[in-house]
Amino acid sequence: MNDIAAKGFKWVGTRPIRPDGVPKVTGRAMYGADFATAGTLYGKVIRSPHAHARIRSIDTLKAEALPGVKAVVTAKDIPDQKFEYQGPERVQQNFWHMTRNVMAREKALYEGHAVAAVAAISKSVADEAASLIEIDYEVLPHVIDVDEAMKPDAPLLFEDQITRGIEPAPTKPSNIAKRVEFKIGDLDAGFAEADVVVEKEFKTAAVHQAYIEPHACVARFDHDGQAEIWASSQGHFVIRALTAKLLNMPVGNIRVTPAEIGGGFGGKTVVYLEPVATLLAKKSGQPVKIVMSRDEVFKASGPTSGSSMRVKIGVRKDGTLTVAEGEFKFQAGAFPGSPVMNACLCAFAPYNIPNQQTVGYDVVCNRPKSAAYRAPGSPISAFAVESVLDILAKKIGMDPLQLRLKNAARPGTPMIFGPKLAHGGYVETVEALVNHPAYKTPLGPNQGRGVASGYWFNGGGESSASVQVNEDGTVIVATGSPDIGGSRASMALMAAETLGIDYNQIRSIVADTSSVGYTHVTGGSRVTFATGMAIVEASKKIVDELRARAAMIWDVDVEGVVWEDGQAKPASSNVGDFAPLPFKELAAKKALTGGPITAAASVNAGGMAPGFSTQFCDVEVDPETGKVTILRFVAAQDVGCAIHPSYVEGQIQGGVAQGIGWALNEEYIYDTKGRLDNPGFLDYRVPVASDMPMIEPILVEVPNPAHPYGAKGVGEVNIVPPMAAIANAIDSAIHRRLTELPMSPPRIRAALDHTGADD
Amino acid sequence: MAANRARVVFTAGFSRRYTGGVREFEVEAKNLRGVIKAMDQLYPGLGQHLEEETTVAIDGALHETAYFQPLRPGSEVFFIPKLEGG
Numbered sequence: 001m002n003d004i005a006a007k008g009f010k011w012v013g014t015r016p017i018r019p020d021g022v023p024k025v026t027g028r029a030m031y032g033a034d035f036a037t038a039g040t041l042y043g044k045v046i047r048s049p050h051a052h053a054r055i056r057s058i059d060t061l062k063a064e065a066l067p068g069v070k071a072v073v074t075a076k077d078i079p080d081q082k083f084e085y086q087g088p089e090r091v092q093q094n095f096w097h098m099t100r101n102v103m104a105r106e107k108a109l110y111e112g113h114a115v116a117a118v119a120a121i122s123k124s125v126a127d128e129a130a131s132l133i134e135i136d137y138e139v140l141p142h143v144i145d146v147d148e149a150m151k152p153d154a155p156l157l158f159e160d161q162i163t164r165g166i167e168p169a170p171t172k173p174s175n176i177a178k179r180v181e182f183k184i185g186d187l188d189a190g191f192a193e194a195d196v197v198v199e200k201e202f203k204t205a206a207v208h209q210a211y212i213e214p215h216a217c218v219a220r221f222d223h224d225g226q227a228e229i230w231a232s233s234q235g236h237f238v239i240r241a242l243t244a245k246l247l248n249m250p251v252g253n254i255r256v257t258p259a260e261i262g263g264g265f266g267g268k269t270v271v272y273l274e275p276v277a278t279l280l281a282k283k284s285g286q287p288v289k290i291v292m293s294r295d296e297v298f299k300a301s302g303p304t305s306g307s308s309m310r311v312k313i314g315v316r317k318d319g320t321l322t323v324a325e326g327e328f329k330f331q332a333g334a335f336p337g338s339p340v341m342n343a344c345l346c347a348f349a350p351y352n353i354p355n356q357q358t359v360g361y362d363v364v365c366n367r368p369k370s371a372a373y374r375a376p377g378s379p380i381s382a383f384a385v386e387s388v389l390d391i392l393a394k395k396i397g398m399d400p401l402q403l404r405l406k407n408a409a410r411p412g413t414p415m416i417f418g419p420k421l422a423h424g425g426y427v428e429t430v431e432a433l434v435n436h437p438a439y440k441t442p443l444g445p446n447q448g449r450g451v452a453s454g455y456w457f458n459g460g461g462e463s464s465a466s467v468q469v470n471e472d473g474t475v476i477v478a479t480g481s482p483d484i485g486g487s488r489a490s491m492a493l494m495a496a497e498t499l500g501i502d503y504n505q506i507r508s509i510v511a512d513t514s515s516v517g518y519t520h521v522t523g524g525s526r527v528t529f530a531t532g533m534a535i536v537e538a539s540k541k542i543v544d545e546l547r548a549r550a551a552m553i554w555d556v557d558v559e560g561v562v563w564e565d566g567q568a569k570p571a572s573s574n575v576g577d578f579a580p581l582p583f584k585e586l587a588a589k590k591a592l593t594g595g596p597i598t599a600a601a602s603v604n605a606g607g608m609a610p611g612f613s614t615q616f617c618d619v620e621v622d623p624e625t626g627k628v629t630i631l632r633f634v635a636a637q638d639v640g641c642a643i644h645p646s647y648v649e650g651q652i653q654g655g656v657a658q659g660i661g662w663a664l665n666e667e668y669i670y671d672t673k674g675r676l677d678n679p680g681f682l683d684y685r686v687p688v689a690s691d692m693p694m695i696e697p698i699l700v701e702v703p704n705p706a707h708p709y710g711a712k713g714v715g716e717v718n719i720v721p722p723m724a725a726i727a728n729a730i731d732s733a734i735h736r737r738l739t740e741l742p743m744s745p746p747r748i749r750a751a752l753d754h755t756g757a758d759d
Numbered sequence: 760m761a762a763n764r765a766r767v768v769f770t771a772g773f774s775r776r777y778t779g780g781v782r783e784f785e786v787e788a789k790n791l792r793g794v795i796k797a798m799d800q801l802y803p804g805l806g807q808h809l810e811e812e813t814t815v816a817i818d819g820a821l822h823e824t825a826y827f828q829p830l831r832p833g834s835e836v837f838f839i840p841k842l843e844g845g
Contacts, residue, residue: 086811165772167775180772181771181772182770182771183771341840345840411819412819417770417837417839417840418768418770418837418839419768419816419818419819419835419837419839420818420819420835421819422816422818422819422820422821423819423820457821460821460822460823461823462823604823604825604827605823606820606821606822606823606825606828607820607821607822608821608822609820609821610821706820
């Protein structure tokens with residue numbers, strides 16, 4: 001599957017040692033909390049203890065009078081924003097909401113909601129100052145569950161919120177922020193054609209991205225209005241843009257330096273601390289560092305949505321899917337903006353189903369505002385859809401992979417959002433599993449096998465890169481993409497391939513916002529594709545420059561010089577009898593031939609191809625305890641072209657590991673007052689190494705013709721199938737259909753105790 | 760480059776908001792800038808919504824909505840909600 005020779009590449013597709021490995025394993029990598037500057041103050045955020053409360057008043061006088069306290073801020077210090085939805089529908093931003101999430105104004109909307117912040121000379125002084133801030137709350141009724149939040153008599157988070165997307169607009173406010181709908185074909189005709197129809201309801205818990213590194217930043221604000229921020233994030237240009245907007249500052253007055261990042265998975269594409277730290281730095285005149293505790297990470301940063309769903313699918317006896325319908329209700333958290341639209345768009349995307357409808361509801365409730373999490377929305381709807389497909393396969397006596405193969409989306413298949421699918425790759429992932437020897441391995445008692453597939457769009461968009469040739473022939477490549485999945489290595493590999501030089505001559509870095517052109521977030525599986533295109537473009541410019549300099553040395557026209565294997569050569573014997581000029585030699589002559597050899601490129605990358613993944617797993621259920629043990633996990637994914645296969649395999653294994661946690665254990669547990677009961681890794685149980693089988697990644701490579709090396713995004717689609725694959729395996733093992741996540745031991749035990757008919 | 764005739768399609772929700780429910784159009788354009796310009800002439804102000812709120816699928820292949828994207832004769836141009844991942 002990964003035949004380098006067949007592709008004709010020298011570096012792309014190889015597995016060199018990762019450039020970020022040494023500083024990470026020796027503890028020297030600089031994460032968000034590791035930055036320190038002279039005179040840095042300790043910043044602390046004071047958070048609401050209530051799930052829902054009106055803030056009658058905040059008295060900060062005693063805290064401000066405490067020796068050692070240098071600044072106190074509340075929402076009054078932050079400019080308010082106009083109530084207006086801005087930007088693309090799926091990712092619309094309403095800065096009226098965003099500023100209230102950064103710092104509560106009229107109401108605290110979830111436990112952990114920031115209400116005030118202090119900067120002091122030490123942690124102990126900051127803690128004491130926090131205790132001196134007097135906040136008068138009027139505690140209000142709260143609502144946590146999405147179905148409860150949608151009821152007409154539910155406590156309202158926003159008393160004037162009218163559901164968008166319904167015409168005519170409702171006359172009464174509700175917690176439903178928005179309704180979306182997508183449809184192709186004729187549902188009635190599709191159901192009439194079906195021999196078997198299955199309809200099921202599902203629920204999933206909110207789960208956190210569970211990155212190991214908490215949010216952290218240091219901010220400095222100078223008297224000339226210039227600010228500098230060091231932060232761990234998935235996009236320092238977005239940190240800059242959002243901080244500037246929320247503090248009413250010119251973008252050019254803020255410089256953000258990216259720290260090494262200890263995991264993000266979508267959750268570090270938004271701001272929580274940066275505007276607060278910048279404001280504290282402005283007020284105090286000193287740099288301010290704020291680091292979230294794990295408790296704060298769970299209570300105040302965004303998990304992905306929990307959900308309530310209904311899916312109904314019809315199939316003919318021969319396995320042809322005729323119709324599919326889904327209703328998806330997502331918790332947005334305290335402010336609108338769940339990934340429910342993605343869920344609607346991705347739900348049936350792997351399949352050629354002529355009649356489809358999806359309806360989604362974005363619902364606010366008294367939880368932290370949801371944030372992106374790896375293929376946001378798609379894993380949630382896939383849990384429901386892929387579970388129903390498994391039920392249908394069992395009902396008509398068809399192998400679940402064959403059902404998927406028979407109905408697979410191929411180039412030309414109409415998608416629910418309008419266009420026809422332009423790229424292949426799905427069929428190949430299914431075939432990879434059909435042909436896998438373990439797929440037919442017999443299983444023992446209480447063991448079962450489950451299959452599921454997934455779809456994710458993958459992203460493109462704006463990226464920038466620069467390439468500098470040093471005088472000794474080494475090269476610096478710089479991008480604006482924080483490296484969360486190996487992009488420094490993949491950028492260097494693509495540069496090496498394009499320049500024709502040794503990978504080890506290239507040092508790959510992530511540059512700050514003032515040192516490289518705008519680059520969108522590291523998210524949406526876009527970096528290897530889009531930033532990679534910028535790297536290739538910049539490297540091509542370097543090649544053109546080197547050809548021009550060789551032409552100058554030889555005193556020939558540039559058209560007479562070609563670039564092969566990292567050296568300039570005469571295009572033909574007619575040009576002259578010149579010995580090739582190697583990269584290193586041309587680098588050494590930079591001054592004589594025109595000065596430093598550098599190039600920059602920026603792209604708005606289009607032509608991104610979607611990702612497909614199909615997975616199977618074997619599980620064993622302990623009927624006494626309800627514990628599910630994963631025996632085997634095989635994950636096939638169309639990766640286009642694996643630029644660095646080890647990193648790609650790691651992405652697949654990581655996505656599956658997170659999916660296993662989502663499936664079996666992870667959930668937010670609230671008490672009756674709406675307070676989170678498990679804000680720590682002891683009680684919020686992510687999988688550990690001993691829970692994991694060897695996850696076998698299969699790299700299916702159907703190249704994307706729009707990318708110079710065929711790359712497709714690889715970071716997200718791998719988390720889409722696991723929850724359904726595991727549910728389907730559990731059903732095969734114990735003949736019980738689990739429809740609610742997590743499928744934890746108590747739920748398995750309850751299912752085993754239930755004597756009603758399965759499915 | 761000569762202008763090509765392209766088929767332009769909006770989602771139901773987008774067309775309800777901005778084009779009175781009309782979902783399909785035919786326009787002469789050599790690139791996406793031409794499509795946006797033509798649609799803005801039909802529905803003043805629509806161009807800005809297209810630029811800010813959509814991703815585009817040209818003959819099925821997804822692109823960021825950007826002026827330079829070229830069109831072939833008979834291209835199918837779907838404007839869909841902009842997408843972003845994690």
